[in-house]
Amino acid sequence: MSDGNTTRRGVLRGALAGSAALAAGRAAAESDPLITELQDWTSFGGDPITARPYGLPIRFEADVIRRNVPWLTADPVSSINFTPIHALEGTITPQGCAFERHHSGAIELAKENYRLMINGLVDQPLVFSYADLERFPRENHVYFCECAANTGMEWAGAQLNGAQFTHGMLHNMEYTGIPMRTLLQEAGLGAAGDLADKWIYVEGADASSNGRSIPMEKALDDVLVAFKANGEALRKEHGYPVRLVVPGWEGNMWVKWLRRIEVTDGPVESREETSKYTDVLEDGTARKWTWVMDAKSVITSPSPQQPITHGHGPVVITGLAWSGHGKITRVDVSKDGGMTWETARLDRGSDPKALARFYLDTEWNGEPWLLQSRAMDETGYVQPTKAALREVRGENSVYHNNCIQTWAIAADGSAENVELS
């Protein structure tokens, strides 16, 4: 029983002296009426079970919500908001606070009005109703979904003061869906000939249609036509009743209210993959087909919205790491802006292409910190610094910024988004 916690106990005892910690045998009465006096909640019954046929968070957590940034979201319909990742733990994101990005708003599409067409280079064009889709073999997988523009405002410098705003276009859910492969095989791919150079083009039922081209190799690999997330129906804002899940690839390709899959002999070069969602480089040329979200991480606590408020001593540093190439294998944390690194504890075995949670259980005694995290994935890729990323990509793009983030921790425990020169 005498392990590393003994030190932590000593420190905590000191920190708690006179507040919550009791010397052995001292009566709680002397210090804490919350323990010694009968409270209303122990004396009377609470809410009956009929109070919440579908439950919501308790009122004390009313600040753990999706938020937007007014100057980023001038148009309320074609818009975005951010997951409150600074206040969440573990890896699963509840649908109710998972970020939204719509190009023409969130549409209301009833199951009985839902149709999914497969056409183009297939043996048998088909149209499926929702009830048809329920008859196919399905799978469940946990995947992260990250908008290509996540952290995009930070290319030019430290701008948004909070992990929710810098990294909150990100969520992670358990999806239930039919492999795209199954539906393509149902329509038959004989007519497509050699599949190596074939693509699918997918579009949604909303006014934007948000059409995107996906290489056949990916379509036949792990793409899902999904209808549930975290066990229940997709929420309206997440594409009810059916959305595409394109594991590890940018969120824009995860078409919501999916209405059509066309097998094509090349990419469509739609608006969403030419003028948008390509990365304009320093010389004005564009990096195209930048689908995969490279390994990335962020410290969620402490962070600007989650300062250290409990004084000196033990503190838990925690955050999220993810990679569109597979599993996260290691995360390092630096307290001095990247000069020295400590390897963090990776919690549970993370699923490939899913969020991983990391922890550094450490101590803070008021010294200034420049906190950073650095993710590595199973391909050996190491999350780059912003300087390294700018060197190859310039600053013209808002997309695919996976650089190392820095939070400056001040003597009072507050945290600020800073950029190291």
Added chain:
Amino acid sequence: MSDGNTTRRGVLRGALAGSAALAAGRAAAESDPLITELQDWTSFGGDPITARPYGLPIRFEADVIRRNVPWLTADPVSSINFTPIHALEGTITPQGCAFERHHSGAIELAKENYRLMINGLVDQPLVFSYADLERFPRENHVYFCECAANTGMEWAGAQLNGAQFTHGMLHNMEYTGIPMRTLLQEAGLGAAGDLADKWIYVEGADASSNGRSIPMEKALDDVLVAFKANGEALRKEHGYPVRLVVPGWEGNMWVKWLRRIEVTDGPVESREETSKYTDVLEDGTARKWTWVMDAKSVITSPSPQQPITHGHGPVVITGLAWSGHGKITRVDVSKDGGMTWETARLDRGSDPKALARFYLDTEWNGEPWLLQSRAMDETGYVQPTKAALREVRGENSVYHNNCIQTWAIAADGSAENVELS
């Protein structure tokens, strides 16, 4: 591309003829205005992102809610409701529809009023505030929670017509918490002497206090003092701000609004573990300390609330399996009341002591089915029939009924809870 799906396609094509399936090259216009005519949702923008700071299910899913059974829940405060497992998929249960069981209602306890005391046979009695708890190393695990009385009404015969009501005192979440071991070590267990015969006694801050005794061996193994579920704060009805997680053991021990942990030299023999939550046998004696939830499974679809409505041909049989002893290793499905069995497909690698999802992708052509599922776990244990269970346990208890469930599927696709003689 010519695999098992080809057969499925043939059948689906037949089933869809004249409705959604199109012959190659036939214009959709002839059959389906939902495809050929411009719909409102493709013409106008949908909801802006400001519509849902915290989201709820779309109105079309308003029936996917916790439900109670009026004759079971006469007292609205000391009461229960049921998870709509018939309508869920995957394995994660959203907090908003996860079953509730309160002994004195759901109390509202703010973090600043929260205290957790550790006392009894410890070196240093301690009291923690919520902020103190946030400073300890924490872990994340997915676990099922099942009420000991789940399926309890079925001991005497087939009574409740729906998987939600027969098996819905069950949920499965990703918990974030501090190992109980860590907090006990913080208080110090030197004073307890030989730990082999020591226990902890845990109680909640609600009026019932719901005190339970837990052997020290379990307390030091995998018990968590948890404060988040599925990433966000515990909901009020799930014990905000802190509840106990006792993996694989009956839900009653997962004390909500946890206020005290006492290290004792024996079990307290509280009301909740003597007059309640023991299994009265045929001869009037009681099975005591029946903590572990044995391997169990249920088919969630088709089921009485989820009949087959799509006609003959391909159908997906799906359900949940779980074991308090560890991992589910296999699930079999019978269509003839247990005379013959087919091995189901287990989806993903299931976590130990967590829900597993199984599938049987099959065909139904109107024949009557007596659907059953049978779970096996890593100890080799096989879920028993009701007859086998009654033989050793009698019918006096409402607890720990983990027998095989039967749904009778009629020619019209409806399903009914039946008991085989």
